[in-house]
Amino acid sequence: xxxxxxxxxxxxxxxxxxxxxxxxxxxxxxxxxxxxxxxxxxxxxxxxxxxxxxxxxxxxxxxxxxxxxxxxxxxxxxxxxxxxxxxxxxxxxxxxxxxxxxxxxxxxxxxxxxxxxxxxxxxxxxxxxxxxxxxxxxxxxxxxxxxxxxxxxx
Numbered sequence: 001x002x003x004x005x006x007x008x009x010x011x012x013x014x015x016x017x018x019x020x021x022x023x024x025x026x027x028x029x030x031x032x033x034x035x036x037x038x039x040x041x042x043x044x045x046x047x048x049x050x051x052x053x054x055x056x057x058x059x060x061x062x063x064x065x066x067x068x069x070x071x072x073x074x075x076x077x078x079x080x081x082x083x084x085x086x087x088x089x090x091x092x093x094x095x096x097x098x099x100x101x102x103x104x105x106x107x108x109x110x111x112x113x114x115x116x117x118x119x120x121x122x123x124x125x126x127x128x129x130x131x132x133x134x135x136x137x138x139x140x141x142x143x144x145x146x147x148x149x150x151x152x153x154x
Contacts, residue, residue, distance in 0.1 A: 058091025
């Protein structure tokens with residue numbers, strides 16, 4: 001399944017985000033992903049940073065998938081950002097990151113969390129898709145590429 005629309009809402013997709021560090025990025029993601037869910041943004045940012053300290057979630061080709069498990073959630077949800085300028089993420093290939101798909105899951109969602117991470121990872125290893133995401137002109141276009149619009153073989 002390449003359609004990620006079950007993990008993503010249009011209002012959780014942004015382009016041209018001006019974060020210049022992981023700390024700024026996590027604060028932005030916490031507002032974007034946590035705010036609409038009624039979560040404390042500082043708590044979300046802290047959990048993303050805590051997970052990142054275990055090892056970089058930058059997995060190569062300019063992509064990162066920061067993630068955390070949080071109390072108070074009923075399902076796995078995500079946010080997608082295209083950064084205005086790439087930032088250092090200590091990614092496995094050493095390249096800076098400009099595409100970020102963050103996932104937050106309920107504490108007890110072990111298998112669902114891992115399945116969602118695997119789906120997102122598989123989708124974001126598609127080099128032609130990454131080129132389209134980098135060239136997309138709007139958040140609507142980004143959302144379409146990651147959701148049902150992705151079924152066209154993007």
